[in-house]
Amino acid sequence: MSTRTKKPVRPSTEEREELLELYRQMLLIRRFEEHCDKAYRQDKIGGYLHLYIGEEALAVGFISQLNSDDRVLGHYRDHGYVLALGSDPKAVMAELYGKVTGLCRGKGGSMHLYDKEKNFLGGYAIVGDVIGIATGAAFTAKYEGSDRIVLCFFGDGAMNAGLFHETLNMAGLWDLPIIYIVENNKYAMGTPVELHSAETDLAKRASVYGFPSETIDAMDVLEVRQHARRIIDQVRQTKQPYFVEAITYRFVGHGAADITDPGSYRTRQEVEEWKQRDPIPNLANYLLQNKLATQADLDQIDQEVHQVVEEAVRFADESPDPPLDVLWEDVLVD
Amino acid sequence: MAIKTYREALREALIEELDRDERVFLMGEDIGRYQGTFRVTEGLFQKYGPHRVWDTPISEPGFISIAIGAAIEGLRPVVEVMTWSFAFLAMDAIVNHAAKILYKSGGACRVPMVIRGPAGPGKQLASQHSHSIELWLAHSPGLKVAIPSTPADAKGLLKTAIRDENPVMFIEHPQLYLTKGEVPEGEYTLPFGRANVVREGTDVTIITYSRGVVLAQQSAERLKEEGIEVEIIDLRTLVPCDWETVFQSIRKTHRAIAVHDDWRYAGFGAEIVAQIQEHAFDELDAPVLRVAGADVPMPYNKYLERHAVPQVDDIVAAVKQVIA
Ligand SMILES: Cc1ncc(C[n+]2csc(CCOP(=O)(O)OP(=O)(O)O)c2C)c(N)n1
Ligand SMILES: [Mg+2]
Numbered sequence: 139m140s141t142r143t144k145k146p147v148r149p150s151t152e153e154r155e156e157l158l159e160l161y162r163q164m165l166l167i168r169r170f171e172e173h174c175d176k177a178y179r180q181d182k183i184g185g186y187l188h189l190y191i192g193e194e195a196l197a198v199g200f201i202s203q204l205n206s207d208d209r210v211l212g213h214y215r216d217h218g219y220v221l222a223l224g225s226d227p228k229a230v231m232a233e234l235y236g237k238v239t240g241l242c243r244g245k246g247g248s249m250h251l252y253d254k255e256k257n258f259l260g261g262y263a264i265v266g267d268v269i270g271i272a273t274g275a276a277f278t279a280k281y282e283g284s285d286r287i288v289l290c291f292f293g294d295g296a297m298n299a300g301l302f303h304e305t306l307n308m309a310g311l312w313d314l315p316i317i318y319i320v321e322n323n324k325y326a327m328g329t330p331v332e333l334h335s336a337e338t339d340l341a342k343r344a345s346v347y348g349f350p351s352e353t354i355d356a357m358d359v360l361e362v363r364q365h366a367r368r369i370i371d372q373v374r375q376t377k378q379p380y381f382v383e384a385i386t387y388r389f390v391g392h393g394a395a396d397i398t399d400p401g402s403y404r405t406r407q408e409v410e411e412w413k414q415r416d417p418i419p420n421l422a423n424y425l426l427q428n429k430l431a432t433q434a435d436l437d438q439i440d441q442e443v444h445q446v447v448e449e450a451v452r453f454a455d456e457s458p459d460p461p462l463d464v465l466w467e468d469v470l471v472d
Numbered sequence: 473m474a475i476k477t478y479r480e481a482l483r484e485a486l487i488e489e490l491d492r493d494e495r496v497f498l499m500g501e502d503i504g505r506y507q508g509t510f511r512v513t514e515g516l517f518q519k520y521g522p523h524r525v526w527d528t529p530i531s532e533p534g535f536i537s538i539a540i541g542a543a544i545e546g547l548r549p550v551v552e553v554m555t556w557s558f559a560f561l562a563m564d565a566i567v568n569h570a571a572k573i574l575y576k577s578g579g580a581c582r583v584p585m586v587i588r589g590p591a592g593p594g595k596q597l598a599s600q601h602s603h604s605i606e607l608w609l610a611h612s613p614g615l616k617v618a619i620p621s622t623p624a625d626a627k628g629l630l631k632t633a634i635r636d637e638n639p640v641m642f643i644e645h646p647q648l649y650l651t652k653g654e655v656p657e658g659e660y661t662l663p664f665g666r667a668n669v670v671r672e673g674t675d676v677t678i679i680t681y682s683r684g685v686v687l688a689q690q691s692a693e694r695l696k697e698e699g700i701e702v703e704i705i706d707l708r709t710l711v712p713c714d715w716e717t718v719f720q721s722i723r724k725t726h727r728a729i730a731v732h733d734d735w736r737y738a739g740f741g742a743e744i745v746a747q748i749q750e751h752a753f754d755e756l757d758a759p760v761l762r763v764a765g766a767d768v769p770m771p772y773n774k775y776l777e778r779h780a781v782p783q784v785d786d787i788v789a790a791v792k793q794v795i796a
Contacts (some may be wrong), residue, residue: 185601186597236775242772244772245769245773247773249597250600264560266530295530296530298531299561327506329501329505333527403505459774460776464776469769
């Protein structure tokens, strides 16, 4: 399945730049979140913290193919979406630190990010709820006669919410320009798909609403990108919804607070096996083997990313808490 | 008596009731193999197996409806919601069905079930995971509402809840799970509608429940240093509610404060104030005040959250205000 094994046609400089950018973005998400995990243990980040580590290829591969006015919405495992959309890492980190300089002025935190400027219309912490709201964004695109489309990311567990079926039905009925992407990482918290879904072929389960659905391998960013390009084009043209079951895997616990994993519901061995498919070193190898990048190029990206994360952390650390007035603001529009 | 945590006490109640009645079963997300998000059900799947402990998909309206149907048929479901904030999804099942079936069937169908789980702020979980839910539930006729503050009460009230012939909404507090206290061994039930006078005092009555009791106790200690004697009433159950104990206390202290985490506006404190003024108006020497949550969605930032949730300082200030 992997494109890595195929012989590449000699890529253009443009293509090379794009591949390096995919690499940079995935690495940024990874390093950013590695720091988050640490900051959580130092009590600098509170509440619940859900990391995207292992799943980076999916958000990066898909989001890289969007137009700048397309919309993205997702569930609470949402740092990857905003970073892939180009949100300022400083503002993202500051939000996780609860600072007033954060994306949501410290009022949302990890599970509830928004970046309206980047067209990220929210991470949603109630499982399944993003599906309805994202469909409303697609409704608006249709209503306005716009060409833009919506990407809606959520987990395998969310397919068991009634809302999933209600809104996919309406999206199919009304031909709304949205791509539903289920991140099938095999588990909803501690429950494996086989124990939460009567039909474990999730693409099949979503196939009855009058629009296409398919399963893709989301551990390989090049493959994701290829699928994304095709599917996004199709949705933009047909203005019909599309459902994607993306096979992926999280290398870390459900949330940073979960210290029982691995062991309680999956084996360390399983996690180690999936790590062999880590999209980041795999892309690095591909780039090196195909002489698209030298080790020095990659080291430089590594260095840059390191610096960006460090700056974000410093910014978050040094930013002030919101003043007390902020508590009372934005309950209603005045 | 053994010292146990609140969550151990809850677990003990579940175990005893599972052992006592084969019709009792547990249902909820990640309660079995994963042993529960807050570990209340730790070891229960391993002990009782999948026939008694059901792991569900993330389908709150679905499994709560299924539990209601099973209750009508005579089973005794004890459903866990990971947090009560997720039960908003199932409010239709709870309010339109669990609360109404006995009434609209003219008494023919009973719904003996329990829905239990944590509700309340304090862990930086922000706006969608921090709701206090008691008011929403107490407001609807046809539901009982229990909201324990101590490990012993958690055990005694949960056992009573499971044996009750009505739908009981059982509200735990995430900040209380690890608190410790003496818990009677074996058979121990607490009747609903019996408040607990946690501390006796002569100057002012604090009426509260759940985490509010802990805050009230800390406040009382501080006020004692200034010579102010606080009486604390833990309501324990809001439906039915032991108003008589409240009025009795006010006949002694003539001053009262209601305390809860939940929003102030139209919160349960408003009911407390209304009951007192309807039934004990002549006893009052000062207006009854409320110390409650700020009327805003819960912010994530730790410092803002602290200001959105009642603190000991707020209670102390309110007491001084009614005493002045
Ligand atoms: C309605 C609702 N029920 C339960 C939860 C608690 N919860 C948060 S994440 C989660 C698991 C979701 O799994 P999945 O959808 O597969 O996404 P993943 O975490 O694997 O990315 C659960 C049960 C919730 N947030 N909302
Ligand atoms: Mg999942």
